[in-house]
Amino acid sequence: MAIHANPYAVNTALKSSTESKSSADISRPIFDYSLEALRGLAALLVVFEHSIGNGPTPDPSYHISGFWQYAPPGHLSVMVFFMLSGYVIGLANSKPITTNSGRKLYLKKRIVRLYPLYLLTLAATFSVAVMYHTPAGAGTIIGCLLFLQGLVVKVPAYNNPIWSLGYEILYYVLFLVVSARRWAPGWVAVAFLAFGLILSQLAIQPIILVSYAYGAVFWFLGQFLSRMPKSTNPLQFGTMLAFLLLMLSFQRMNLMFSALHSLQLDVTEAQAPSWFDRAIVFSDFSLLLYCVPLLLCFTNRTMPGRRWMELAAFATPGLYFLSYIYSGKIQQTQLFNTVIISAVFYLLAIAAYLLRHHSTLLGEAIIQKLTPLGHISYGIYIIHFPLFFLFHQVKTFSGTATSFLVRLLLYLVLVIFLGWALERRLQPWLKEKLM
Known part of the structure; x- marks a missing residue:
């Protein structure tokens, strides 16, 4: 399953000190290393989802089995x-x-941040396709250059994760409309939820529009949370640590996903045979139980009910596990094997949350260690999938647990190095030339 990575470095901004910089809030960025750490972990989970989840691994002759099976939360x-x-x-x-000048500057910044590295990624993607004797046609190449993968042309098989970049581009443009009209982002999110439900129930084509609408709900809820007031309390690093551990278990042990799925409001495989046409479904709104309190915690913002939202997020996997026991699924060895590691992470998350006031230093240290990955998250995201297929071509030294671990470690090192080269060396040079 392909997953998304945000094409931004996580920087917040001060309000503009002069009106001459257009109506956009353009000023010196402030580094927010807590958000950067969150992005870093999420980017790493993207890579793990593609390298140890269901499907091929970096070792073409080895597949994970038994209780070592673990599905990283890529979709989360x-x-x-x-x-x-x-x-x-x-x-x-x-x-x-x-103003027009404000819109031009806003779009220029987004394009410079996203497009040059994206072009390099496409070159790598289509080169790998040639190596696998499945060259892309001119239409696919042009469609991808215009971010129309999934909507007009197929998502390239050798870089599935770039499906989400088309969503980002659309939301960037929609933001200009929402900003100029001064629409409340919370109500915009509600409107997209209603719009997606209408499209889904009427089966209006192309059905992928439902996925675009549901993704917009999450995006504009993010904007909505940026308007919430800052807490007067200091950052809670112990709680952050607990949320990071919970992230490793929530997707697999999300009881509310099953509850929403039972409402039969999801776009089905029969309606959209391609996963990319139903990448985001109605049941994914169950993930808001985690995403909203997570973002409030990491941004140190508050809103009514924040404490209850935290408790709901941490309770949900526990309720899932209780239902697992009650239903008898725990006795099905093969099925239970797939949840063991997630359950261990959940227990660690609960322990960290209960001891959050005593784990501040540990939480802050881990946040700081994850921060460098956040610096290079976009580079990691756009290059890891083509590299995986190159890596998978090497057949020597494979077929054992040892070879799998060595190859996985080497693959991760190469991904991180290339992400660093793209983001910390090439991107600053490109920004200087283009901005």
């Missing part, structure tokens, strides 16, 4: 990234963008 990561994107854009552009 995409929802977190969408909300982070809306949050950062909303915070950096808190004043309405109403």
